[in-house]
Structures are given as C-alpha cells and as structure tokens.
Amino acid sequence: MSLRGKAAIVGAALAGCGEAHGKSAMEITIEAVHGALADAGIALGEVDAIATCQPLDMLSGLTLAQELGLSPKFTMNNRIGGSSFLSHTLWAAMLLELRLADTVLICYGSNQRTASGKLMTSLGLPTYEAPYRPLFPLSSYALAADRHMTQFGTTREQLADVAVATRAWAQKNPEAFLRDPLKREDVIASRLVSDPLRVRDCCLVTDGGGAIVMRRAETAKDHPNPPVYLLGGGEGTTHRDISEMADLTVTGAVQSGQTAMDMAGVRPAEIDVVQLYDAFTINVILFLEDLGFCRKGEGGAFVADGGIAPGGHLPVNTNGGGLSCVHPGMYGIFTLVEAVRQLRGDAGARQIGGAELALAHGNGGVLSSQVTNILGTEATL
Amino acid sequence: MPGVEKGPGPDAVFAAKLAEGTFEIQKCGGCGTHVFHPRVICPACGGADLGWVTPTGRGTVYARTVVRRKPERGGDYNVVLVDLEEGVRMMSRIDGIAHDRIVAGLKVTASVGEGAEGEPAVVFLPEGGAQ
Numbered sequence: 001m002s003l004r005g006k007a008a009i010v011g012a013a014l015a016g017c018g019e020a021h022g023k024s025a026m027e028i029t030i031e032a033v034h035g036a037l038a039d040a041g042i043a044l045g046e047v048d049a050i051a052t053c054q055p056l057d058m059l060s061g062l063t064l065a066q067e068l069g070l071s072p073k074f075t076m077n078n079r080i081g082g083s084s085f086l087s088h089t090l091w092a093a094m095l096l097e098l099r100l101a102d103t104v105l106i107c108y109g110s111n112q113r114t115a116s117g118k119l120m121t122s123l124g125l126p127t128y129e130a131p132y133r134p135l136f137p138l139s140s141y142a143l144a145a146d147r148h149m150t151q152f153g154t155t156r157e158q159l160a161d162v163a164v165a166t167r168a169w170a171q172k173n174p175e176a177f178l179r180d181p182l183k184r185e186d187v188i189a190s191r192l193v194s195d196p197l198r199v200r201d202c203c204l205v206t207d208g209g210g211a212i213v214m215r216r217a218e219t220a221k222d223h224p225n226p227p228v229y230l231l232g233g234g235e236g237t238t239h240r241d242i243s244e245m246a247d248l249t250v251t252g253a254v255q256s257g258q259t260a261m262d263m264a265g266v267r268p269a270e271i272d273v274v275q276l277y278d279a280f281t282i283n284v285i286l287f288l289e290d291l292g293f294c295r296k297g298e299g300g301a302f303v304a305d306g307g308i309a310p311g312g313h314l315p316v317n318t319n320g321g322g323l324s325c326v327h328p329g330m331y332g333i334f335t336l337v338e339a340v341r342q343l344r345g346d347a348g349a350r351q352i353g354g355a356e357l358a359l360a361h362g363n364g365g366v367l368s369s370q371v372t373n374i375l376g377t378e379a380t381l
Numbered sequence: 382m383p384g385v386e387k388g389p390g391p392d393a394v395f396a397a398k399l400a401e402g403t404f405e406i407q408k409c410g411g412c413g414t415h416v417f418h419p420r421v422i423c424p425a426c427g428g429a430d431l432g433w434v435t436p437t438g439r440g441t442v443y444a445r446t447v448v449r450r451k452p453e454r455g456g457d458y459n460v461v462l463v464d465l466e467e468g469v470r471m472m473s474r475i476d477g478i479a480h481d482r483i484v485a486g487l488k489v490t491a492s493v494g495e496g497a498e499g500e501p502a503v504v505f506l507p508e509g510g511a512q
Contacts, residue, residue, distance in 0.1 A: 127392065128418045129472045131496025134460045135448055142446035143462055150444070150485040194460075195447045243462055243472040244418075248444055 004263055005381045007093035008220035008227035011040025011213035012340040017326045018177045020207040021114050025054055028209040028328075029109030030067055036211035041224050042103060044068060047213075049101035051076035051088035052108060055121050055329050064107070073101050080237065081364020082277055082330035086371035089336065090233040092214045102215065106336075109209025110328035118205055119329060126241040135194050138202060138280070140242035140366035142194040145282035147248040149196060151297070154285065156196060158300035160187035162281040163200050163323050165309035170320025172310065172350035177206050178324045201281040203322035203331070210333035212340065217381075228343045229381060231266070231357075232374040234259025242366045249297075252370035253290035253361065260359075261292070264374035268292040271374075272355040273342045274314060275335035277363040278321040284308070287361055288316070291372065310350070318342060318350045332362035332371070339375050356380050391419030391431070399501040402493050404438070406469060407431040415467035438491035440465045440505065447480045459483055463505055465491075474504050477511025 013035025016028035023031075029052065037044060050072045054060035061077030076091055078084060085106055092104035112120040125136055134140060148154045164184055170176035182200065190200040220227035236252025236259075239245045261267065268291060276287045285299035293314060294302040302308070308316035319325045319338040326334055339358035341347045357380055360373045389397070391407065395418075398405050407416040411428035415436070422429050440463040447459050459480045464470050475483050476494065489505035496502030 131498075131500060131502035132460050132472050132474050133448065133458065133497045134446075134472065139446050139448060139460050143444040143460070146446055147444040147485065192449045194449065195445075197446075241472075243470060248462075 002263055003090070003093045003097060003233070004231050004265065005229045006217055007096045007214050008217050008229045009212045009336070009340050009375070010215050010220050010223040010225070010227050011036040011042060012337045013039050013211055014175065014334070014337055015209045016109065017175055017208035018206055019114050020111055023111055023207070025056070025110045026063055026067055027109070028111055028207060029054070029064065029107050029211070032109055032209035032211035033068065033105060033107050036105070036107070036213050039225060040213045042213055044070070046103045047105045048072055049074040049076070049092065049095055049104040051085070051092065051104065051106045053077060053079045053084035053330065054108065055110065058122065080369040080371070082279070082332045083362030083364035083369045083371040084330065085332035085336060086233070086360060086362040086373050087235060089214065089230055089373055090235070093230050093233070096214065096216045104214045105211065106214065106333065107209065107211035108330055108333040110330070111207045112329050113205050113207045121329070126243070129241055129243055137366045138197060139194045141280040141282055142197045143242055144248040144286065144367060145196050145280070148282060148285065151249055152300065154300035156188060157184055158285070158304045159196065159201055159281040160184045161304050161306070162278070162284045162308070163187045165303065165306060165312065166278060166317050166321040166323040168309045169318050169350055170324035172348070173320050173325060174348070176320035176325040177204055197280055197282070203279045203327035204324070206326050206328050208326045208328040208334070210337045212333070212336055226344050226377065228340045228375050228377065230373060231376045231380060232260040232262070232264030234263065234372050236370040237368065239368050240365055245367060249286070251286050251290050251367050253287050253372065256370040256372040257291035257361070260372035260374050264376070266357060266374060271357050271359045273318060273339070273352045273358045274316045275318070275338050275358065275360045276316060277331050277335060277361060278317055278323050279331065279363060281323070283363060284316065286367070287363070291359065291361065315352050318347060318352065335360035335362060336373065343375060343377050391421060394433070395419045398433070399493060399503070402501070404436070404491055404493055404503050405433040406436050406465070406467065408434045415469050417465070417469035417471055436491070437466050439508070440489050440491065442475070442483060442485050442487040442489060443470060444485055445483045463489060471503065475507065476504055477506045482512070
C-alpha cells in the first residue's frame, strides 16, 4: 500500500508575514488557519485532526485545539524542529487513508520579530557543547559550511550566490520581506558572524504564519482551488547536536529524499520547482546534493552564477525563501504553501510555467531532521 | 537489570572525573568501540558494558568556526570539532594559536581547562604546544 496521491492539500494561506505588531504567535497562527479554511471552502467544524509545533509552547497542539474551539480526534504535536510540518503532512495522509480523520489542519505562527527581534527558542545548548559557546544554531551550520569548503573546495562566492538568487526571487514576490537588490559583493561584505557565515548567509527574523488543509483525494476536487496531491514523503533523522553528526557534508536528506521520490515514482530531473529550508546558505547546497539534483561536492558549482535564480537551470525557493521572504523561527510550512501556489499557477510574477511537480523540503534542529514532500497536480497522478 | 550499574549515570561520572582534572571516554567491553559523549548503552552494538579509558589525547581538527564578537564584549573565540585518535568526535576550543590559523587537519592535544563559565572542560592545544 502506498500513500502516493491518496491525500491532497485543498487549502493554504499565509498570515502576518514580516511584522505583525501586537499579535501573539497563536493569534497569527489562527489568522493563517482562518485563511486556509476560507481558501478551501471548509467550515471550521469540519476539521477533525490538527497538527502544529511552536517553539515556545511545548503543548501548542492543545492550545490550538482550545483556540479553535475544537475537540479533534487527533492532535499532532510532534516536534522535530522546522521540518515538523512536512512530517505532519505524512501523518495526515495516513489518518486520511485509514479513514481515522476526514479533514486535517496543519499550521504554524510566530511573532518572534516584533516580540523579541531574534530567534525565540526554548532550547538550551547541549551539555557537551555549552562550555564552548557555539551560537545556537548558527555556529553549527558554520561548522558544516567550513567542512564543505575544506572537503570540496566550495567557495565563499558560491555561498553568496545562494543568497543572491533567493533575493532575485524575492524581488518577484510582493509578500517578501527583503526585496532590495543584493549582489555577491554585498553578501561577502556583510558582517562576519561565525566563520564562514556572514549576516547575509543567515535567514531573516520575521513574524509570520502559515496553514494548510488536507483531505482525501476522492473529495479533493470539491473545493474552490485545484488540489495539490501528496505524491511522496520521507524523513531522515541523523543526530540532535552538531558534534554528533557523523559527516557534516551529508544530511538525512539522502534518506528522506530517496524515500519520498521512491514513493512518488519520480526522479530529481523531473521536478519543476524546489522549495528548500534555507536557514543558512550552506543548507541549499547540502540539500541539492543530498536530494540528488547534483552530485556530492558539486552543490557549489550548481548554485553559482544564477544557477538557481530566475532564468537558471532549477528554480529554488521561488518565494524568496527564509533568506529574503519570511523566517519566523520555523520555516517548514512556508515551503508547502509556496509549492501549493506554484502548482496551482497562483505565483504571479514568479510563476514557473507549466509546473506540475514540486519538492518541498524541511530541516529541523542543526541539520538534524530532514523531511521531504513531493507534491503534484492532478496531471501527475 | 543486568549490565546496568547502580549509582550515578555516565554524565555525572564524566563530570566528576573532569572536576578532578581527568579526561576519560567510554569503551564498549562488548564490541570495543570507543564512545563519546558518555552514554548508557553502546550506540554501535547496544550493549551496556561501557567502561572508562584514558584517551591518548591526540586529535585532528575536523571543522572550525570563529564566533565574531566585539572586543568590549570579550572578543572573538573559536569553536571546533575535533576527531580523537580513538574515533570519537567532540566539540571544543583550541588555545595557544591565532584563530585564523586553525584549519581542518590541524593536529591537537587535549587537556583539561576551563569552559565559558570557568567550569572544567576539555580544551586542546596545537600538537607540540602553544604557537
């Protein structure tokens, strides 16, 4: 039995992206939920399973049920970091296929920018890392970038080109937070934070929320917008702390990507548009390699000189990503919402013509959790 | 439960040894794998027969970063991952060398020094001493 094409995203929405003054994280979340339900033409009372993960509220699934006034059959609160939402879609598809639930809501929201101006997290430094004060989570990614540069000769310029490409996409997205022109030299001249990563290698700190609604494929066309089918999904967990990662140049995306593509029956070359959790520029290079879009060690060359920018050989992070569009602490849900928009043909000036297959990929912790979803239009079923 | 000791767990044992100036890692009596950080069961074979051994202290830098901080807030400091000869990896700091001269492949030697809060912590010096 396969989950391929058994469930679909029938509603999706964003809320409070950028700055949402005076709003709590859960209020932003609920605004996104309201938007997604309206987008799907579904009444709140029809929702019978919910999923969320919020950085500061360890029992956020319970809070969500309370604020929605629901008594869900299932409340999913599994916390694997920013990748959680791409795992929630897999659990949603299982619940729907087994007819344990009929309408699943997956959502997130954060007010971290207006509430604190920096990453808000309940996580402390690990016991065996704390004495050395790595910046959480930045230094962990810096170590991965350093190792990739050492091992494969990846360059400072190639890292910069990830940020430059993402900004070029953001300039096509009126909802993106940063839309000023960004050149390679600007990235390389930005403030050094934890070698080799500079400010412009790092994701934004914004507010924002997102929500999607999933239903079984058999009823997925009973809604105002074209369904986006979940064709495949997979997870890979390799560690929690960066000091426990066996090889800093190889992530669990190898496993998550292979599992997802096997389920979907697709190859990387068939994917039309790619949404990757770009917490830092190095992430994009690592995930493109591990997901099979290029060979290990060749990610730097793949992204260089506009390779993933508008007009390049692969459109990656078409909304402007976490680097230039939105990054409210956990970004996973935003990869899904942008994939939905692209597959519906709703992406405006950044629309990829004829997009039928999308890959959305979430990262959690410090390259610790990787979760891949393959999504497709009706034509891909 | 057979094979599991009474008394403090491996984190507390490690910390107590470190407080006395001793750096030890675990070695599995079942499969011979060295283990760090300290654990209850061997991640290679699942056995609970983990004993304490003194590593050679020799290691090689695997990756490094330098956290950039204004001088008035204490200045820059390095954070590294070091692979010990025994095959385990740990986060640490290299003392006795300019930050920008620390690169992957640098040979280093462990000692018990101080962490960020003055607590006992394993730190490294370049092989042959401070440069």
